[in-house]
Amino acid sequence: MARKAGLGWIEWARGWLSIISEFLFQRIVASHVENPLPVPPMDGATCVVTGATSGIGLEIARQLAESGAHVVMAVRRPKLAHDLIQKWQSEKGDLGILLNIEVMELDLLSLESVVKFAEAFNARQAPLHAIINNAGIFSIGEPQKFSKDGYEEHMQVNHLAPALLSMLLVPSLLRGSPSRIINVNSVMHFVGFVDSEDMNLTSGKTKYCSMLGYSNSKLAQVKFSSMLHKRIPPEAGISVVCSSPGIVHTNVARDLPKIIVAAYHLIPYFIFNAQEGSRSTLFAASDPQVPEYCQVLKGDEWPTCAYLNYDCRPTDASEEAHNLETTQQVWDKTLELIGLPGDALEKLITGEEVACRYQPKKASIDD
Numbered sequence: 307m308a309r310k311a312g313l314g315w316i317e318w319a320r321g322w323l324s325i326i327s328e329f330l331f332q333r334i335v336a337s338h339v340e341n342p343l344p345v346p347p348m349d350g351a352t353c354v355v356t357g358a359t360s361g362i363g364l365e366i367a368r369q370l371a372e373s374g375a376h377v378v379m380a381v382r383r384p385k386l387a388h389d390l391i392q393k394w395q396s397e398k399g400d401l402g403i404l405l406n407i408e409v410m411e412l413d414l415l416s417l418e419s420v421v422k423f424a425e426a427f428n429a430r431q432a433p434l435h436a437i438i439n440n441a442g443i444f445s446i447g448e449p450q451k452f453s454k455d456g457y458e459e460h461m462q463v464n465h466l467a468p469a470l471l472s473m474l475l476v477p478s479l480l481r482g483s484p485s486r487i488i489n490v491n492s493v494m495h496f497v498g499f500v501d502s503e504d505m506n507l508t509s510g511k512t513k514y515c516s517m518l519g520y521s522n523s524k525l526a527q528v529k530f531s532s533m534l535h536k537r538i539p540p541e542a543g544i545s546v547v548c549s550s551p552g553i554v555h556t557n558v559a560r561d562l563p564k565i566i567v568a569a570y571h572l573i574p575y576f577i578f579n580a581q582e583g584s585r586s587t588l589f590a591a592s593d594p595q596v597p598e599y600c601q602v603l604k605g606d607e608w609p610t611c612a613y614l615n616y617d618c619r620p621t622d623a624s625e626e627a628h629n630l631e632t633t634q635q636v637w638d639k640t641l642e643l644i645g646l647p648g649d650a651l652e653k654l655i656t657g658e659e660v661a662c663r664y665q666p667k668k669a670s671i672d673d
Contacts, residue, residue, distance in 0.1 A: 310632060312512075313499045317625050321496035324624075325553075328493045328616070329576055332552045336582070336617040343585040343618070345592050348375035352434050352482065353591060354427070354475070356380045356412060356468070357441025359387050362490065362551055365584035366438060368394055370591065371405040380412040380423060380441075414441055414467035415453045417644060417664040424474035425665075433482030436591045437475050439468035440490045443520075450507065450514045455664070457643065458506045460519035465526040470644040472534065474662065476544070476654040483543030484597050488590045489531050491524055491548040491613070496624040498525030502635035505643065526636055528610065528627045533637040535604065535611035537651055545600040545612070548623070549590045552616030554583035578616070589618040609633070 313321070348370055358367035358379040371377045371394070379387045387409040395405055410426065413419040427434070442464045445451065451459045457466055472487045479485040498521035505526070507514050528548055535546035555577050590596055590612075599620060600612050609628045615621035626632070641648055645663025653660050 310629070311501070313497070313626060318497060321624060324496045325493050329553050332578065332616055333576060336552065336585075339585055339618055341582050341585065342369060343588050345369055345373040345588055346594075348373040348592060350374075351436065352376045352378065352432065353436040353438060354378045354380050354434060355438045355440055356414070356471070359383060359390060361580045362554060362583045362587065363438075363440040364390065365580050366440060366587055366591070367407070369584065369588055371407045372398070372403070373592070374406075375435075376406045377408075378427070379407060379409045381409060382411070382413050384409045384411050412471075414463045415455075415459065417455050417462075417467060417470060418666055420467050420470050421474065421662050421664050422666060424471060427475065428477050430478075431481070432478065434475060434478035434485060435482040436486045436488060437472055437479065438488045438490070438587060438591060439472065440587065441468075442490065445516050445519070447516055450519070452506070456506075458508075458519055460516070460523040461505055461507075461526065464520070464523035465530065466640065466644050468527065469530050469640050470646070470662070470664075473644075473646060473650060473654065474660075476651070477657070479544050480542060480655070484545070485543065486545045486547060486591060486596065487531070487534070488587060489527050489546075489548045490587055491527055491550050492520075493550055493553070494521040495524035495528050495627065496521075498522040498624075499626060500526045500529065500632065500636050502632070502639040505639060525624065525626060526640070528613070528623050529633040529636040530640050532610040532623075532627065533633055534651070535600065536607075539655065540601060540604060542655055543597075545597045547590045547596060547600065547612045547614060549586040549614045550616050550621070551583035551586055552578045554578045554580060583616070586614050586616050586618050590614050593618075 353370050353375050355363055355367045355377060357363035359381050367377050367379055381387045391407050398405060410423060412423045443460060453459055453462045500522050531546050531548050538544050603612055609630055610623045613621055613623045650660045
């Protein structure tokens with residue numbers, strides 16, 4: 307049987323219809339969701355939030371901390387994060403609220419940095435209740451770029467690095483069970499297609515553009531999340547969820563179809579702000595029914611993981627996200643690219659150590 311080479315035109319058309327519908331109607335569809343979203347008390351919960359210094363991630367980190375969670379801001383620019391914490395604390399100080407937030411450095415453009423972060427966190431032997439993979443890039447209209455690890459930047463930041471981080475933090479997530487892996491996704495995955503033999507988009511089969519890099523990386527994220535959801539045994543108590551923030555001011559790109567770009571500039575009413583965009587992820591991180599829903603999907607052998615829409619309701623991922631054959635290919639290739647063995651998850655679940663190709667090399671005595 308020939309490998310699938312891309313989306314059919316009907317899938318592609320349906321995908322764009324989903325994107326345009328979300329743009330036009332998201333505010334109406336989500337009108338019942340409060341803003342800001344009321345978050346239940348999170349005292350005793352530890353949450354790692356990547357990309358927590360701007361946009362949706364900033365709102366997620368702030369609101370979780372205000373709800374009592376211990377928040378770890380995993381960021382490229384620690385000073386900026388410390389400045390934000392000081393600002394938030396000064397705003398809450400008059401109310402006698404002490405926010406429990408700390409900062410750890412993490413650069414998703416370096417898989418070695420991801421390994422260092424995970425090793426440092428796991429060394430605490432402390433429980434982790436949620437990893438929120440929020441950080442992402444959409445390099446609007448820019449030429450193709452590659453990380454120092456040799457991977458296309460959208461694919462690395464939006465998919466490969468979060469996948470590696472989630473895998474390596476499994477020991478801490480087990481200590482925090484019931485716990486959650488939450489990946490902030492996008493409706494753009496509806497027009498993505500992942501060729502596991504060309505995840506870097508260098509074969510020349512398709513002309514590169516930033517929209518292609520972004521949408522493909524977001525589909526890869528859904529596919530890997532779905533296989534992770536399927537492979538984690540129910541008794542481990544780790545739920546895997548993708549959340550869609552809606553079309554938010556921080557991630558609308560100018561190389562989308564011109565009609566959408568024009569509407570974006572002329573009618574900003576349609577676009578969510580960061581606080582509105584944070585609601586589905588906050589819901590995924592805090593609502594007590596989310597793990598139950600994940601278990602139902604697992605029991606029904608549903609082909610994708612839980613996918614929460616911008617209105618905080620379950621929705622279906624794209625048609626291609628349901629393709630089990632290409633999902634398995636993406637899973638296998640992702641593990642290869644992030645330097646983990648094929649049985650890494652099973653070993654991590656049972657408490658065995660797993661070597662990663664990107665582990666920092668220890669200095670020898672001669673050094």
